[in-house]
Amino acid sequence: MPTWPTLARRTVLAAALLCVIVLIIGIVLGAVFGDLDWVLAALLVDLGVLVLVLSRGAANARNEALQRMIERTDAASDRLAALLADGFTGAWDGRRPGEPLRPGEPLDMLRRDLQHDLSALASLQPLMPAGRLVPAPGGWAATPETLVLLIDRILTAPSLETVVEAGSGTSTVWIALALKRRGGGRLISLEHDAAYAAQTAAALERLGLADVVELRVAPLESRTVAGREVTWYAGVDPDDFPRVDVLFVDGPPGYLGPEARWPAVPVLAAALGPEAWVVLDDVDRPEEQAIVAAWAEGEWSGVRLACGAATDRAAVLIRQR
Numbered sequence: 661m662p663t664w665p666t667l668a669r670r671t672v673l674a675a676a677l678l679c680v681i682v683l684i685i686g687i688v689l690g691a692v693f694g695d696l697d698w699v700l701a702a703l704l705v706d707l708g709v710l711v712l713v714l715s716r717g718a719a720n721a722r723n724e725a726l727q728r729m730i731e732r733t734d735a736a737s738d739r740l741a742a743l744l745a746d747g748f749t750g751a752w753d754g755r756r757p758g759e760p761l762r763p764g765e766p767l768d769m770l771r772r773d774l775q776h777d778l779s780a781l782a783s784l785q786p787l788m789p790a791g792r793l794v795p796a797p798g799g800w801a802a803t804p805e806t807l808v809l810l811i812d813r814i815l816t817a818p819s820l821e822t823v824v825e826a827g828s829g830t831s832t833v834w835i836a837l838a839l840k841r842r843g844g845g846r847l848i849s850l851e852h853d854a855a856y857a858a859q860t861a862a863a864l865e866r867l868g869l870a871d872v873v874e875l876r877v878a879p880l881e882s883r884t885v886a887g888r889e890v891t892w893y894a895g896v897d898p899d900d901f902p903r904v905d906v907l908f909v910d911g912p913p914g915y916l917g918p919e920a921r922w923p924a925v926p927v928l929a930a931a932l933g934p935e936a937w938v939v940l941d942d943v944d945r946p947e948e949q950a951i952v953a954a955w956a957e958g959e960w961s962g963v964r965l966a967c968g969a970a971t972d973r974a975a976v977l978i979r980q981r
């Protein structure tokens with residue numbers, strides 16, 4: 661039974677008892693040796709116990725808040741799906757108001773996607789600086805699940821020097837937060853649009869992350885890559901980079917053409933580290949699926965890639981030995 665705040669009653673009682681015993685011992689020793697320092701030492705130990713108990717309470721409160729958030733959002737996504745289902749009454753054969761969703765039907769998939777996104781957001785929450793707003797994932801930006809995958813790789817890679825990102829935005833901030841948490845490595849983010857670059861730079865500055873990111877504003881230019889006429893960030897070549905351990909390809913924008921992101925691997929393969937991961941976003945589009953297939957089939961500056969895990973919207977390719 662929790663007492664104050666979010667601590668078990670026996671934890672509070674045990675801590676109080678310990679404090680009293682320590683204080684009594686301090687007073688007795690102080691009286692025996694005629695030295696007040698014993699009492700002061702006992703008070704210091706009590707203070708330590710108090711700090712430990714309070715920090716445990718704060719951690720419990722945070723976990724409980726997270727749990728409540730997940731439960732509330734799960735319930736909200738169920739309600740939303742039920743409302744949508746009612747709205748569709750008559751439009752879909754045989755659906756009656758309030759009728760439960762059948763597993764796998766479109767609304768059921770929508771509900772599952774929402775729950776999935778919300779769980780991924782809950783996983784991202786511990787990276788958020790206390791009391792600060794962080795740009796929201798999803799929409800134009802990488803999805804929560806893709807960010808979780810990138811961040812997990814950044815936090816667990818045995819060695820990590822550089823992350824390179826093509827296309828800056830929300831992901832830039834989250835990758836920077838992960839690098840800060842890791843305590844090493846930096847991000848080079850390529851952006852062709854000066855206005856978006858300025859927005860991203862402002863967010864990084866506001867959150868104290870500017871020191872882990874090099875935001876390179878590079879307009880797009882035509883060039884020949886592996887015999888093809890393509891558009892790519894001006895002046896961006898493998899020689900400009902230290903060892904790249906994660907390459908996140910979320911630009912240039914797809915509206916520039918079906919092969920807009922294809923040059924990323926042919927151009928930067930020579931800079932990829934021995935355990936590098938390449939993550940391509942927006943593989944729900946056939947154009948990006950074709951790019952994944954082309955990257956996995958070819959050999960690029962002696963580098964071969966094989967398909968690894970995938971998220972709801974991104975594919976991972978891992979460098980082969």
Ligand SMILES: C[S@@+](CC[C@H](N)C(=O)[O-])C[C@H]1O[C@@H](n2cnc3c(N)ncnc32)[C@H](O)[C@@H]1O
Binds near residue numbers: 802832853912
């Ligand atoms: C898919 S966005 C890249 C987003 C970034 N990697 C992220 O996850 O936030 C690709 C390009 O679209 C532009 N862009 C950035 N934020 C945008 C937004 N909110 N709406 C439309 N385009 C945006 C930028 O030029 C960016 O390089």
